[in-house]
Amino acid sequence: MSEPVALKLTAKDFKSDQEVRWCPGCGDYAILAAVQQFMPELNIPRENIVFVSGIGCSSRFPYYMNTYGMHSIHGRAPAIATGLSVSRPDLSVWVVTGDGDALSIGGNHLIHALRRNVDLKILLFNNQIYGLTKGQYSPTSEVGKITKSTPAGSADAPFNPLSLALGAEATFVGRTIDSDRKHLQSVLRAAAEHSGSAFVEIYQNCNIFNDGAFEQLKEPSTRDDHLIRLEHGQPITFGKDGQFCVVHPPGGFGLEVRETASTPAEEIVVHDATVDDPAYAFALSRLPGFDLRNTPIGVFRSVCRPSYDSVVQGQLADAKATVSETPEQQLAGLLNGGDTWTIVG
Amino acid sequence: MTKQVRQLERVVIRFAGDSGDGMQLTGDRFTSETAQLGNDISTLPNFPAEIRAPAGTLPGVSSFQVHFADYDILTPGDAPNVLVAMNPAALKANLTDLPRGADIIVNTDEFTRRNLAKVGYASSPLDDDTLDGYAVHPVALTSMTIGALAELDVSKKDAERAKNMFALGLLSWMYSRPHESTLRFLERKFAKRPELVAANVAAFKAGWNFGETTEDFAVRYEVKPAKMPPGTYRNITGNTALSLGLVAAGVRSGLPVFLGAYPITPASDILHELSRHKRLGVTTMQAEDEIAAIGAALGASYGGALGITTTSGPGVALKGETISLAVALELPLVIVDVQRAGPSTGMPTKTEQADLNMALFGRHGEAPVAVIAPKSPSDCFHAALEAARIALTYRTPVILLSDNYVANGSEPWLLPEVDSLPDLRVEFATTPNGEDGTTFLPYLRDPQTLARPWAVPGTPGLEHRIGGLEKADRTGDISYDPANHDFMVRTRAARIETIPVPDVEVEDPDGDARVLVLGWGSTYGPIGAACRALRQRGLPVAQAHLRHLAPMPANLGAVLRSYDRVVIPEMNLGQLAHVIRGRYLVDAIGYNQVRGLPFTAAELETMLEEVLKNV
Numbered sequence: 001m002s003e004p005v006a007l008k009l010t011a012k013d014f015k016s017d018q019e020v021r022w023c024p025g026c027g028d029y030a031i032l033a034a035v036q037q038f039m040p041e042l043n044i045p046r047e048n049i050v051f052v053s054g055i056g057c058s059s060r061f062p063y064y065m066n067t068y069g070m071h072s073i074h075g076r077a078p079a080i081a082t083g084l085s086v087s088r089p090d091l092s093v094w095v096v097t098g099d100g101d102a103l104s105i106g107g108n109h110l111i112h113a114l115r116r117n118v119d120l121k122i123l124l125f126n127n128q129i130y131g132l133t134k135g136q137y138s139p140t141s142e143v144g145k146i147t148k149s150t151p152a153g154s155a156d157a158p159f160n161p162l163s164l165a166l167g168a169e170a171t172f173v174g175r176t177i178d179s180d181r182k183h184l185q186s187v188l189r190a191a192a193e194h195s196g197s198a199f200v201e202i203y204q205n206c207n208i209f210n211d212g213a214f215e216q217l218k219e220p221s222t223r224d225d226h227l228i229r230l231e232h233g234q235p236i237t238f239g240k241d242g243q244f245c246v247v248h249p250p251g252g253f254g255l256e257v258r259e260t261a262s263t264p265a266e267e268i269v270v271h272d273a274t275v276d277d278p279a280y281a282f283a284l285s286r287l288p289g290f291d292l293r294n295t296p297i298g299v300f301r302s303v304c305r306p307s308y309d310s311v312v313q314g315q316l317a318d319a320k321a322t323v324s325e326t327p328e329q330q331l332a333g334l335l336n337g338g339d340t341w342t343i344v345g
Numbered sequence: 346m347t348k349q350v351r352q353l354e355r356v357v358i359r360f361a362g363d364s365g366d367g368m369q370l371t372g373d374r375f376t377s378e379t380a381q382l383g384n385d386i387s388t389l390p391n392f393p394a395e396i397r398a399p400a401g402t403l404p405g406v407s408s409f410q411v412h413f414a415d416y417d418i419l420t421p422g423d424a425p426n427v428l429v430a431m432n433p434a435a436l437k438a439n440l441t442d443l444p445r446g447a448d449i450i451v452n453t454d455e456f457t458r459r460n461l462a463k464v465g466y467a468s469s470p471l472d473d474d475t476l477d478g479y480a481v482h483p484v485a486l487t488s489m490t491i492g493a494l495a496e497l498d499v500s501k502k503d504a505e506r507a508k509n510m511f512a513l514g515l516l517s518w519m520y521s522r523p524h525e526s527t528l529r530f531l532e533r534k535f536a537k538r539p540e541l542v543a544a545n546v547a548a549f550k551a552g553w554n555f556g557e558t559t560e561d562f563a564v565r566y567e568v569k570p571a572k573m574p575p576g577t578y579r580n581i582t583g584n585t586a587l588s589l590g591l592v593a594a595g596v597r598s599g600l601p602v603f604l605g606a607y608p609i610t611p612a613s614d615i616l617h618e619l620s621r622h623k624r625l626g627v628t629t630m631q632a633e634d635e636i637a638a639i640g641a642a643l644g645a646s647y648g649g650a651l652g653i654t655t656t657s658g659p660g661v662a663l664k665g666e667t668i669s670l671a672v673a674l675e676l677p678l679v680i681v682d683v684q685r686a687g688p689s690t691g692m693p694t695k696t697e698q699a700d701l702n703m704a705l706f707g708r709h710g711e712a713p714v715a716v717i718a719p720k721s722p723s724d725c726f727h728a729a730l731e732a733a734r735i736a737l738t739y740r741t742p743v744i745l746l747s748d749n750y751v752a753n754g755s756e757p758w759l760l761p762e763v764d765s766l767p768d769l770r771v772e773f774a775t776t777p778n779g780e781d782g783t784t785f786l787p788y789l790r791d792p793q794t795l796a797r798p799w800a801v802p803g804t805p806g807l808e809h810r811i812g813g814l815e816k817a818d819r820t821g822d823i824s825y826d827p828a829n830h831d832f833m834v835r836t837r838a839a840r841i842e843t844i845p846v847p848d849v850e851v852e853d854p855d856g857d858a859r860v861l862v863l864g865w866g867s868t869y870g871p872i873g874a875a876c877r878a879l880r881q882r883g884l885p886v887a888q889a890h891l892r893h894l895a896p897m898p899a900n901l902g903a904v905l906r907s908y909d910r911v912v913i914p915e916m917n918l919g920q921l922a923h924v925i926r927g928r929y930l931v932d933a934i935g936y937n938q939v940r941g942l943p944f945t946a947a948e949l950e951t952m953l954e955e956v957l958k959n960v
Contacts, residue, residue, distance in 0.1 A: 016810065018810075018822065018823075045805065046808055047802065047803055047804055047805045047806070047807070047808055048802065048803055049802075050802045052644070055813075062810050062812070063810050063812070063823065065810075066808055067808055068802035068803075068808055068809065068810075069809075069810040069811070069812075070647060070674070070810070070811055070812060071810065071811070071812025071813060071814060072640075072670060072812065072813065073666055073667065073670050073813055076636060076637070076640045076666075076667065079632065079633075079636065079637035079640030079641050079644070080640040080641065080643055080644035080647070081644060082630070082637070082640075082641050082644060083603060083605060083630070083640065083641030083642055083643065083644030083645040083646075083647075083648070083652065084644035084645060084647055084648045084802070085644075086603075086628065086630065086641075086645075087601060087603050087628060087644075087645040087648050087649075087650045088648040088649070088802065088803070090803060091648070091802050091803060108633055108634060108637070109633065109636075109637050109640070112632075112633035112637065312628060312630075315623055316623050316626065316628065318623075319623035319624040320623070320624055320626070322624065323624050327595075327596045327625055327626075328596060328763050328764075330596075330624060330625055331592065331593055331596045331625065331763050332762075332763045334589060334592065334622070334625075335589060335593075335760050335761070335763070336577065336579070336760060337579075338579050338580075339377050339380065339381065339526050339579060339580070340577050340578060340579045340760070341380060341381050341383065341577070341578055341579075342575075342576070342577045342578070343383060343570075343573050343574070343575050343576060343578065344575055345574070345575030
């Protein structure tokens with residue numbers, strides 16, 4: 001194969017002519033800018049990129065990308081994108097969704113896209129609130145959340161999106177934050193390189209209905225104590241001076257945070273996103289508490305499994321390889337199949 | 346012993362037994378033999394939704410009716426001339442359909458005290474007066490089959506299971522059917538277990554020989570081949586014909602076919618059939634639910650495939666939101682609804698035409714789609730091609746309303762030449778269509794078809810965004826402009842309303858009828874048979890049948906107004922009648938039944954005779 005020609009695209013090439021209409025200050029602006037700036041790296045012609053979304057604030061995203069795009073219906077983007085991706089393996093298909101879209105009304109499609117390992121890059125903007133419908137609690141809102149629809153506090157426990165994705169057999173799971181462009185793009189890069197479904201949760205601030213939900217992860221004075229930046233092959237330590245670390249205590253199932261100073265170096269977990277057993281990534285996904293302390297970001301899991309697209313296309317190719325007739329001849333043979341009889345005029 | 350041979354014009358046989366007795370297979374084989382002989386045929390399977398209801402009970406009865414004749418016939422027949430009853434339940438469940446004088450062949454081995462009690466027979470109907478007036482032929486089918494296989498190396502259970510082949514052999518002898526194809530079929534079916542080939546062939550031959558030797562069957566019947574147009578035929582069910590029509594649509598359009606489906610009775614067989622045609626570029630996806638199934642199909646259409654989803658009524662209800670999206674996106678999509686009795690789960694294996702309202706109106710907003718319905722099993726092939734043609738040409742969802750009756754019924758099909766099938770090739774947009782030569786306007790319409798360009802991802806220079814939000818005419822940009830919305834709603838309605846469809850044809854041989862019977866979908870056969878019967882009695886009646894329900898044929902209003910009375914029989918509570926009355930202000934009379942079974946020609950004849958009297 002010859003070297004791909006450099007397309008020399010820029011972020012500007014990915015901006016559509018549509019006026020961006022999110023609320024001023026919305027985290028979606030930062031994500032859009034980061035994605036538009038990242039896209040040229042893919043070196044994929046714009047016409048071969050498709051953004052498919054559902055319904056919600058985040059789902060306006062495709063209108064602002066100068067690629068092909070479809071703003072579909074609530075929760076169904078993974079299903080629609082699956083049909084597109086499996087029938088058009090030449091395309092790079094991205095799904096943009098939110099916590100309500102992906103985890104509430106569209107939960108079923110999300111988990112099935114992940115278990116099939118469809119070649120989709122799924123970006124879930126999680127702001128822990130329903131924004132477009134003006135402020136009801138979402139499936140990622142904390143218990144007791146007081147909103148318009150839950151004046152006495154919500155009664156239901158939230159999903160942990162990464163735990164859910166891992167339980168659904170996802171082969172790539174990552175998390176990043178709207179305001180950290182460099183980190184966001186590093187996770188997008190890893191997702192784009194992954195063959196099969198890549199699930200990326202992006203913490204996104206809704207400054208109108210749930211402002212500051214992730215503030216501890218952004219505020220310079222607190223973020224280093226809260227964020228665990230996962231790096232493949234590196235011991236998991238965090239805190240301003242790396243004073244905390246993650247260990248796997250013997251006899252337990254999960255991971256725990258310890259003080260680095262009192263922990264033998266060999267007990268500190270070295271991050272390996274390629275571990276086949278999803279229990280490791282799952283344990284990572286359970287580290288944060290409700291105050292967002294100990295929140296890992298980065299690539300939790302990235303393992304190889306044949307994509308649904310490649311298996312389906314492989315079956316088609318194998319079947320086609322067995323025939324030498326034209327489609328018309330095959331069809332004639334098919335119609336004349338079974339027990340036939342002839343009436344002579 | 347030389348037996349008397351009697352000629353018949355037509356015969357209706359019903360094979361009935363327990364779900365596990367293989368009655369569908371027996372019926373299928375008899376049908377195939379009959380097709381080989383050149384009779385015209387129509388069949389009606391009738392089986393419970395339960396895979397294995399308790400053995401020997403009434404809910405567990407499965408039956409297969411085959412009507413064959415030396416002339417062209419339209420229905421599987423109102424009432425059987427012959428009932429094969431493999432157990433007391435099969436006898437009891439079917440006896441009320443049998444006219445006096447009919448032949449009943451019963452498997453006496455199953456008429457045990459226990460089996461009789463299961464269905465509430467206090468004494469054996471073979472011994473009391475229950476069957477007075479019928480020609481009863483008691484045959485110890487099970488024990489004779491076991492006896493015939495005594496020399497073979499098969500278990501008693503396998504030997505017993507071959508009793509349906511004994512019955513088939515006997516009936517094949519009675520009606521002088523050619524048996525070569527059945528013997529070949531058994532060799533294929535049991536290729537991996539030669540002992541079962543031997544057992545089933547032996548059972549079949551034993552049944553045949555029993556007929557030839559026993560004195561109980563003194564007469565053998567013949568039904569001469571029907572005069573049918575020359576050509577090559579095969580017997581086909583509606584679901585298979587519909588599947589082949591979809592495959593053919595792929596070949597004739599040159600597009601890959603993508604089926605998204607979720608298993609549902611009675612549509613699953615289409616998924617099964619299409620999953621076998623990967624060589625022709627057919628992709629099938631068994632989705633996680635009905636919504637994902639249509640979503641994936643729409644996604645594939647967006648990418649340039651012929652997107653299809655197949656389901657039954659409950660599935661269409663779930664797909665409504667996505668159909669509405671497809672209306673807004675103006676992309677091709679074929680939605681197949683094999684209707685069954687509702688509401689809710691209803692009677693999944695029984696037929697009904699009660700989804701017409703849903704097909705025409707069952708979406709939010711003004712969301713018109715094209716709707717067509719096949720009239721017979723083989724017509725499903727052509728209806729599928731027509732659905733694809735409309736979807737591809739006019740970039741619209743099309744709902745194809747089949748039903749359980751045509752889906753599982755079968756009839757001979759005159760095989761078409763591939764070259765004679767419609768040319769469905771489409772042109773994708775490849776260059777900007779704006780006046781400046783660089784802009785792409787995704788909602789700039791073809792003035793003839795009102796279709797927008799189909800610009801598939803991967804086409805350089807035509808990058809654009811579509812979605813469910815209202816779009817501005819031409820540009821496709823999001824628009825909340827009042828006048829634009831009014832224009833777009835009316836344009837989407839006009840898009841469907843102006844699709845040219847063939848005029849409805851009226852069958853009124855003498856041109857003197859004052860009453861018109863209007864039908865749609867699977868009622869074609871029974872209505873046609875009733876009209877023929879009336880005409881033969883000198884009572885003029887006209888028949889018209891709608892294939893296109895949206896848009897309706899341009900001449901329909903004039904046709905309706907040219908008769909004194911319009912009667913609309915439907916297997917629902919008057920859904921088409923309601924539309925016709927509203928649309929054409931014609932005082933149409935509905936004739937409705939929802940028993941899960943097709944109309945009989947006789948009941949329609951009786952009803953129409955009453956109408957004729959009062960015109």
